[in-house]
Amino acid sequence: DGGITQSPKYLFRKEGQNVTLSCEQNLNHDAMYWYRQDPGQGLRLIYYSQIVNDFQKGDIAEGYSVSREKKESFPLTVTSAQKNPTAFYLCASRGGQGGKQPQHFGDGTRLSIL
Amino acid sequence: GQSLEQPSEVTAVEGAIVQINCTYQTSGFYGLSWYQQHDGGAPTFLSYNALDGLEETGRFSSFLSRSDSYGYLLLQELQMKDSASYFCAVRDMDSNYQLIWGAGTKLIIKP
Numbered sequence: 001d002g003g004i005t006q007s008p009k010y011l012f013r014k015e016g017q018n019v020t021l022s023c024e025q026n027l028n029h030d031a032m033y034w035y036r037q038d039p040g041q042g043l044r045l046i047y048y049s050q051i052v053n054d055f056q057k058g059d060i061a062e063g064y065s066v067s068r069e070k071k072e073s074f075p076l077t078v079t080s081a082q083k084n085p086t087a088f089y090l091c092a093s094r095g096g097q098g099g100k101q102p103q104h105f106g107d108g109t110r111l112s113i114l
Numbered sequence: 115g116q117s118l119e120q121p122s123e124v125t126a127v128e129g130a131i132v133q134i135n136c137t138y139q140t141s142g143f144y145g146l147s148w149y150q151q152h153d154g155g156a157p158t159f160l161s162y163n164a165l166d167g168l169e170e171t172g173r174f175s176s177f178l179s180r181s182d183s184y185g186y187l188l189l190q191e192l193q194m195k196d197s198a199s200y201f202c203a204v205r206d207m208d209s210n211y212q213l214i215w216g217a218g219t220k221l222i223i224k225p
Contacts, residue, residue: 105158
């Protein structure tokens with residue numbers, strides 16, 4: 001079955017530590033996205049990538065970094081510069097160019113501060 | 115600025131019909147999407163409107179009026195499993211066609 005796999009499901013970060021969230025897809029989608037969701041809030045775009053070896057900042061990129069070395073993979077690093085990282089992180093992918101093409105989401109990673 | 119507004123919470127009875135509204139203010143509107151998210155889960159796509167009118171998919175329908183910058187999601191024959199948060203999201207040309215999300219409407223269904 002095709003889909004998006006995020007790992008780990010839960011992650012704890014110590015002060016001053018960088019952590020990396022994994023996102024893998026086998027849908028053969030070109031575009032991939034990282035969102036942050038805070039309680040009772042909508043999704044805010046952190047980074048997105050429309051093609052391998054290229055990515056763009058979203059609305060809240062500060063304190064985060066990404067790479068897109070393979071089509072299937074789009075890992076997100078939460079750096080120590082992100083002072084309030086506690087949130088639910090969602091990875092998504094999208095195939096095709098039409099506006100109707102939906103985003104497909106992974107099950108998310110819940111990040112907390114120790 | 116760019117913004118979407120939807121009610122924070124709606125309550126309805128099992129078997130009834132409910133409408134969740136979304137008004138938007140964006141500079142480069144391209145289309146309006148709706149997603150469902152159960153507590154702690156992943157958002158799943160429900161519908162997309164690019165043109166004015168009603169799109170129907172089973173028990174769910176979505177409506178768009180571009181002149182009014184307004185859309186709604188209509189859920190019929192409500193079931194307990196429909197209890198979830200519903201998000202409207204605008205695809206915006208001026209944001210490189212990325213989605214701008216509303217804050218979500220929590221739908222509470224009572225038996």
